Amino acid sequence: MQEQHTLQQLGNVHLLGIGGVGVSAVARLMVARGLNVSGTDAKDLPVLHDLREAGARINVGYAAGNLGDADTVVISSIIKAGNPEYDEAVARGLRILHRSQGLAAVMEGHRVITVAGTHGKTTTTSLIASMLRAAGASPTFAIGANIAALGTNAEFGEGRIFVAEADESDASFLNYSPDVAVVTNIEADHLDHYGSVEAVHRAFYDFASLLPEDGLLICCADDPGSLALATRMRKERPALRVQTYGFAPDADRRLVDPHPRGQRFACTLEWGSGQNIDLELALPGNHNLLNAAAAFCVGLDAGLDPEAVTAGLGSFTGAARRFDFRGEAGGVRVFDDYAHHPTEVLAALRAARAVAGTGAVHVLFQPHLFSRTKELYKEFAASLSLADSAYVLEIYPARESPIPGVTSELVTGELATAGGLVSMGQAAAVVAGVAASGDVIMTIGAGDVTEQGSAILAALEERLGH
The missing domain is CATH 3.40.1190.10 (Mur-like, catalytic domain)
Structure with missing residues (x-):
């Protein structure tokens, strides 16, 4: 366990990657607790407007001068040496905390x-x-x-x-x-x-x-x-x-x-x-x-x-990307889920079975991380095989570099159901092409597969719509 910090010790707080979901949560709560908060992100995201409205000083684009009179800098795990604001914080000897340490202080x-x-x-x-x-x-x-x-x-x-x-x-x-x-x-x-x-x-x-x-x-x-x-x-x-x-x-x-x-x-x-x-x-x-x-x-x-x-x-209606209903076309319901571990995929498909009733379940899956795919490709294939058809996109790399020999074909090679490897450009038409009225289609994965829902609905409307 790292050293605990009190709110009083933090002084003026500057957050790097403030638009990220984890860091923005810390920023919201620090502002609410009366701290002087500033922050930077590479992109001008909608959440930055909300934080400005709450009273935070927000910059878009990293520069050493953005730190101002900060006493404490809060970072996420993706902020590394080479980021000009991080390097400036190190050079000035500022207190640098992981976002979890910043959140721990807010829990006081x-x-x-x-x-x-x-x-x-x-x-x-x-x-x-x-x-x-x-x-x-x-x-x-x-x-x-x-x-x-x-x-x-x-x-x-x-x-x-x-x-x-x-x-x-x-x-x-x-x-x-x-x-x-x-x-x-x-x-x-x-x-x-x-x-x-x-x-x-x-x-x-x-x-x-x-x-x-x-x-x-x-x-x-x-x-x-x-x-x-x-x-x-x-x-x-x-x-x-x-x-x-x-x-x-x-x-x-x-x-x-x-x-x-x-x-x-x-x-x-x-x-x-x-x-x-x-x-x-x-x-x-x-x-x-x-x-x-x-x-x-x-x-x-x-x-x-x-x-x-x-x-x-x-009364709770769900979290984003957790069995998220995207729409219905031609009698086919389309859902999206963030599942990126074999157990999560299996749970999502079992839920899809319950929702589909007598209908079939089809899945478009995108593996997340080369390292996870290398370790768990057989387990992913076993979970996906619960569906009536399973189509697999290439691996979403996120923070990782490719690992030689690790591709989505490791997963498709172990499938015990219909389907196989599909490109992002072909995916919507292929998955929509096997569905019939009463079926359920799921897009599953922690990457940009989530963007395929609207394309699948459009393909279904063109094929099955009236």
């Missing part, structure tokens, strides 16, 4: 709830924030995506509760001091940072170890990694409160009888000795019921009435 004086996991953390954090807001708790929150249902990615509330998505990708989640920690799952990912699966599990153990003696650890009983963490913490820290949730028979908060209910998804939640409650969501899929069960645990711990908790969860 709050009861902190952090949500971590290989997948599901954005939706779970959003569900918790939405539920607390609907119940009148007025939480402060910071989420790693812009949430349409909440109207923002960060908001400073009047209550004592602070809810934050905790990013494990670079181990920066170890910079927080949580009172409540949710762990949705623990799987192999971000091995470019960790180097081994064992190191991933060790990081989550270190994360759970940040909890105080009277803290609460909430773990998914259906996930082997999360359950193992709960078991270990119960053994090593018997005074720590540990709760599990899931479909597993021995989960403390148990989900039973999941089923579609009209356009919604429902189950029974057995939450105490002989106590149960109906849980109904606007989000499809068992994975979202699990996310909601984690949020339910948080709500009960906050002292909220169970009925108010489930009502708040039921």
Whole structure:
């Protein structure tokens, strides 16, 4: 864990990459807490207008002079030496903090709830924030995506509760001091940072170890990694409160009888000795019921009435790019999802199956990162094979350079369903060409595959529209 900083210590704060979703959340909250905030981004993004309106001094285009009279500089993981403002901050000996350290300072004086996991953390954090807001708790929150249902990615509330998505990708989640920690799952990912699966599990153990003696650890009983963490913490820290949730028979908060209910998804939640409650969501899929069960645990711990908790969860309409409905044409519904790990892809396609009913499911998938594809291509193929057809785009490189021999053909070579490799220019016509009325099409991946939704709808309208 890094050194903790108080708000008073920060002085004037300048944020690099202030238009990014994570850094902009920190900026919003720092402004709300009365700090003098400035920042720079390479592009003039819409969020910069919002930050200017809130009172931040914003620059577009990096230059050493933009730092002004900054005492502290906050950066994301992508800001490196060679950035003129970063280099100037180093030369002047300014305090340089990762965005997670800046966010940790903003948490000062709050009861902190952090949500971590290989997948599901954005939706779970959003569900918790939405539920607390609907119940009148007025939480402060910071989420790693812009949430349409909440109207923002960060908001400073009047209550004592602070809810934050905790990013494990670079181990920066170890910079927080949580009172409540949710762990949705623990799987192999971000091995470019960790180097081994064992190191991933060790990081989550270190994360759970940040909890105080009277803290609460909430773990998914259906996930082997999360359950193992709960078991270990119960053994090593018997005074720590540990709760599990899931479909597993021995989960403390148990989900039973999941089923579609009209356009919604429902189950029974057995939450105490002989106590149960109906849980109904606007989000499809068992994975979202699990996310909601984690949020339910948080709500009960906050002292909220169970009925108010489930009502708040039921009113949440979803996070951006999480089973996001893009439209319908020719009787075919098109959805988009950010899933970029095999388990996430499988969960998204299972939800698509539930929504499609007797219709077929077709997927356009874009692998994200060469390193992840190299490690998990067989698992990606197995998950994609749940669809009736799976078409795969070339790898979205993001921050990485190509790895020799690692292409999307590793995935398509293992597919056990119809489909194959497709170019970005051909994708919309190809996927629309195999769909029929009643089917569901999903675009899946963390890259620019999300932009294919409108093209697919146009192709469907041309082929099947009336």
